[in-house]
Amino acid sequence: MFGDCSRTLQVALIVSYDYLSTLDREVRLVRGRKLTWAKAIFLLNRYWAVVFFLLNFVLMVVHMGDKQSCLKLTYAWEVGKVIGPLVSVAFSGTRIYAISYQNATITSVVVLLGMGPVIADIIVGIILKGLKPL
Secondary structure, eight states, rough: OHHHHHHHHHHHHHHHHHHHHHHHHHHHTTTTTTOOOHHHHHHHHHHHHHHHHHHHHHHHHHHHOOHHHHHHHHHHHHHHHHHHHHHHHHHHHHHHHTTSOOHHHHHHHHHHHHHHHHHHHHHIIIITTTTTOO
8 A cells, every 4th residue: 555655645745746847838939828629638638647646645544444435535546537638639620620720630630539538538547447426
């Protein structure tokens, strides 16, 4: 158990370093400007990992050992495993749309190919693991 916590802390420190080392550029280039879909997807892509980590960390620390809380943690993990890649696919689609001179065909192909892992996570997480609504 302590090994898992140690690895979680190590990952948190690396991610924190990455976010803090690029925060000045983010503030200068992104914040304070008009909110667009591209900006919203960028911010979701950048901060989803932090939100997902904090959600799971809080659930893990506050409710250790409780069966119902463990189930909630499992659901949060499965939902996060789907939302994270969805945000990444949307971010990739936005980038491809921009660099392909707004070519909807190329963008659609990239987004559809990117949905493969999302669909696989849904199948594995919900259907094969037999997760039922709370």
